[in-house]
Amino acid sequence: MILILVMEVKMMDNIKEKVLSxxxxxxxxxxxKLPIFQLSLVINAGSVDDPKGKEGLANLTANLIDEGTKKYNAIEIAEKFEELGTNLSISVDDWTTNIGIKSLTQNVxxxxxxxxxxxxxxxxxNxxxxxxxxxxxxxxxxxKSDPDYVSSILLSQVLYKDHPLAHPTEGYENSLLNIKREDVIEFYxxxxxxxxxxxxVVSDLEPSKSIEIVEKFFSKWQKKVLNIKQISDINYPKGKEVYIYHFPGINQAFVFLGSKGISRDNKDFNKFRIVNYILGGSGFSSRIVKTIRVKYGYAYWAYSRINGGYKRYNKVFEGSFIAGFSTKVESGNHAIELLLDEINKAINEGFKEDELRSAKSYYEGSIARQGQTYSQVANIIFNAKLWNLPYDYWIKDIEEIKKLNLNEVNETAKKFLPKDYVILVLADTSQFKFDLKGFDKVEIRNFKLNEN
Structure with a gap:
């Protein structure tokens, strides 16, 4: 592991950056390591930029980008990449469009x-x-018949409400029907x-050579005035809200809790990673799994996770904390109680030294492996640039985590684990009856995934 770290840190010393004209x-x-040239083009164009009523436009635009140019049609483009042995990848998330290739250096x-x-x-x-x-x-x-998919979409809707993060990247059936070809051209x-x-670029070439090649092919890309769209602040839940969505014919209750988290540039981010790992991020050794699955046998899967939010045009958007599980309807209420109990115990009583040691050991191993593949290195570089971190920030994360003490971690749990949250339950309400008390709002709804 130490050898891996030394090699990867040394690699990060050989980075060059240039802003083209x-x-x-x-x-x-x-x-x-290999004669590989991997390129990732990250464009500030994600689903948050979809116009209201045309959700899914960013995703549709990206999926059409390789469907024809002035020189080639879609089939010719696919065939040419195949002949070169080059992989083209296109993906869209909440904030960005990522278009990349992985090629042999000789074919770059x-x-x-x-x-x-x-x-x-x-x-x-057309x-x-x-x-x-x-x-x-x-x-x-x-x-729409998949409760895993439905619950993930509905969780975003109840957690983010009117914010652009509330809708799925792919949009809705009705919103896509509203999109015209002219909308795609305008978005582009x-x-x-x-x-x-x-x-x-991550490649076996000298960085200056990689930049020279990129400049040869992308210098003609026309610069334009950027009309920055201001994305509104996220209004995370204030209070305790429960939304129960009726999904007929299923014998499981899919339960998710969502709340405000913290951003990647928060000084307590690594401490919060440890908190989440012990609580629900470590699989069978986590408290949530030990209680809900192992002790009571209520769920096959249960977890918690955090994300570090995003920074767009120097504006920081804080991340979220999510916990969830699925269980039989008859155990749904008790399982929700158990989840809330574990969160409250972490806040009020904290963790133990052996749990902290286990978390430190995990991150020392897992973070060290994050710079091994070409994609991982590109992701490290992008995150460093996004959050104004040093390129070896991930190594510094290990050093910081190793020095954490139990008091720091427990104080972080008190500070950032949710007191205000939404709970989403997807179940057949003819079988599942929510009977817990102490919530500010409880609402039963029929699910709709085609709303604009």
């Missing part, structure tokens, strides 16, 4: 020629637009611009 921020790092120029054509010259053919939109709608409809023109993007 068009505003594109290019960061390159050398990883000599041909791969980048094709990739730059896709980014700079998409035509969004036939492909209709196909992709129809396929996305079909996928949404097919998942507004967001797919170099001065709204960061490009990260």
């Amino acid at each position: 068009n505003g594109l921020n290019v960061i390159a790092v050398q990883k000599k 120029e041909k791969s980048l020629e094709l990739l730059s054509d896709i980014i700079l010259n998409p035509t969004f053919p 036939e492909e637009f209709e196909k992709v939109k129809k396929r996305t709608i079909s996928n949404i409809i097919s998942q 023109n507004n967001f797919y611009i170099p001065n709204n993007s960061t490009l990260i």
Whole structure:
């Protein structure tokens, strides 16, 4: 493990960064393991940028970006990448669009020629637009019978309410029907611009050489005035709210608790990671699993997790704390009580030394492995840039975690574990009757995933 750390820290010493004349921020790092060239283009264009009533537009735009250019149609693009042995990946999350390639270094120029054509010259053919939109709608409809999918969407709705984070990345059936080809073109023109993007390269080449190659193919990307859309603050729950959604015909209750967390740049972030690991983030050794699954046998899975939020145009959005499980309807109320009891015990009584030692040991091993793959290195670089952290921040995380004492961790549990939260229950309400007390609001609803 020590050897791995030394090698990865040394790699982070060989990073170069250059802002091209068009505003594109290019960061390159050398990883000599294999003759691989991996590129990740991260554009500030996520589902939070979807217009109201047209949720899913960012995702649809990204999924159409490789469906045709002025030179090639969709089939020709796919065939050319295949001939080069180059993998193209496209993904959209709440905040960003990520378009990447992984190529043999010997084929990098041909791969980048094709990739730059896709980014700079998409035509969004109407036939492909209709196909992709129809396929996305079909996928949404097919998942409406999946309680895991439904509960994850509904949790976002009740946790974030009117905030743009409340809707799924893929949008809704009705919102996609509202999207026209012209909307995709407008979204592309507004967001797919170099001065709204960061490009990260991890390859066996010298970083200066990687930047030189990128500049050759992306310098013609036209800079534009960036019309920044201000995303509103997240109004996390104040009080204790319960939303029970009727899902007919299932014999399980899917239960999730959501609340405000903290952001990655918070000085207590590593302490909160330890808190979450002990409480519900460590699988069978976590308190939530030991109680709900092992002791009572109520659930096959149970967990808690945190995310570090995001920073967009220097504005910080705090992350969330989520806990959840599924159980038989007859044990639903007691299992919810047990979850709340474990959270309250962590707040009021804290943790123990042996739990802290176990958490430290886990993070010392898991964080050290985070810089081994090309994708992991690119992710490290992006997070460092996003949060203004040193490129070896993940190594510093290990050092900080090793020095934590039990009092610091327990004080963090008191400070950040939820006192205010929403609880989502997805169940057949003809079988499940919520009978717990002490909540500010309890509401029963029928689920709708096609609302705008």
